[in-house]
Amino acid sequence: MSLYLALAWLFVMIVLVVIEVATLGLVCIWFAGGALLAAIVAVFGGPWWLQLIVFVLVSTVLLIFTKPLAKKYFTEKIQKTNSEDLIGKKVMVTEEVDNVKATGVAVASGLEWTARAKEDGVIFIKGEIALVHAIEGVKLILVKCPQEHNVDDKEIFQYK
Secondary structure: OHHHHHHHHHHHHHHHHHHHHHHOOOOHHHHHHHHHHHHHHHHOOOOHHHHHHHHHHHHHHHHHHHHHHHHHHHOOOOOOOOHHHHOOOEEEEEEEEEOOOOEEEEEEOOEEEEEEEOOOOOEEOOOOEEEEEEEEOOEEEEEEOOOOOOOOHHHHOOOO
């Protein structure tokens, strides 16, 4: 009987490893480790309830204590997209930006973007230079460019 249970645990382990490889979610692998130790308990003749306890405890311990470390070292760092690099940069308004009229186009890095003002009462006229405050979907959210200061825009507007 214990040999059949050991084979069942090994089958569970293989299924969990296949799921982990397919999804790369760093969840199933810890349960696969629990299934492996439960299979070892089964090989040595441990009762089914002990196998189940070993599976749950080992899986939980692996999940709680090693998942944060694995995520830190094995997942890729989040990188900015090209569009996120536009935040804080100057753009040229090519069509009047007016939130009330739902109009506005700006050119950033040679591409036309739909543009809106950060505040509804602010209007940007054609040819005006504006700063990109944020990106919402496919729209640039613009703020007025400081004209009176001769410093880098990044020093005035701290974006995160």
